Amino acid sequence: MSFDHRTPMDQTRGTDRARDRRNRVVAIGLSAVVVAGLLGFGTYMLLEKSEAKENDGASRAQDGKQTEQTEQERKKLAAEPIADERTWDAKTLTRHHVGTDVKYPMKPPVGGNHNPAWLNCDGVVYEKAVPDVNAVHALEHGAVWVTHNGKASPDDIGRLASRVRSTPFSLMSPYEGQAGAIMLSAWGKQVTVDGADDPRVARFFARYVQGAQTPEPGAPCTGGIDG
Structure with missing residues (x-):
């Protein structure tokens, strides 16, 4: 124990x-x-x-x-070349700001005197016609303007609208009285195309969206008016 x-x-x-x-x-x-x-x-x-x-x-x-x-x-x-493209001498396209309508020698216009307010062109598709004097100011800022006169097919219009919506410095609107069903305009430049798949469409956008023809490079495509 x-x-x-x-x-x-x-x-x-x-x-x-x-x-x-x-x-x-x-x-x-x-x-x-x-x-x-x-x-x-x-x-x-x-x-x-x-x-x-x-x-x-x-x-x-x-x-x-x-x-x-x-x-x-x-x-x-x-x-790449753009067949049948029309060109106006930039020196003959005046650029004064005016508060009245302007009678342009071409339809749609590709330059000349214009309204002080530019048309918003940051990939905007307008359903109705827009004032020439405001659209020309957008061209002065380097925009490409796609227009159609009602004879283009809905498919072409839809595909062109998609391109515009995805491309800054471009706009699209109906335009009565133009010669071609679909026309593309930039400052001093214009071409009539056969449809949305016409290779000239891509060439025109590539060359003229903020291209060398732009009188006011760096100017905005927003902050303007909506038709």
């Missing part, structure tokens, strides 16, 4: 010390788990950021490549 010669107080102190040791061991173990978790999470986040950075860089490179290809295609189209 063995006897514990410690007093009750000594026994209590021993129990407390043992409990303290156990608590320290548990605390140390938990701390190790937390540290390991934090290290693992940190490593995961670093990998995620690295991968995201790589993906973002690849995306920018791809976007840059696509932009470069698109610009190359635009330049190629702009260099």
